[in-house]
Amino acid sequence: MKLALTFDDGPSPWTAAVLDLLREYEARATFFLIGARVRERPDDVRRIAAEGHEVGNHTLTHPRLTEIGDEEARAEILGGVEALEEVLGERPQLFRAPGFHADERVLAIVSELGLEPVFADVDPQDWQPGKDSHTIFRLVPGGTTATRRRRPAPATTARRRSRRSTTSSPASARRATSW
């Protein structure tokens, strides 16, 4: 199974731990970052890029874009682009709307700004209490079977399997999560 991992809403105090884990499992992911936080934690953003992960724009302050006007939405999206450009020296190509809230009007603005919208095949709702890696993995097509098979295996085997299943490339992230 091939999974494309994406992480939204960083950078945050947890970013370093996420990067450590990805490095341990030799996995690559795509991070959709909030511009205001990018300015607060530029070192985390540079580390994400330096370690080979892909970076995408997740607006400047994470508003619900479908509930604000065109000008405000454009400013939010552009603000995210500019924050990333300031820190990384290049414009991001990918964009994910906060909460996946993007209608035709929002998508038209995204496209006008030269960004590629990225959604997700699985929304793990991992911000809800009680979610852990097992409940989330069950949401992935084929994940239930893999989880069942993995349960009786010794820790070292489970770990080797996880390593394979979490490996993803930025290119596959785009393929797997674009609508």
Ligand SMILES: [Zn+2]
């Ligand atoms: Zn978000």
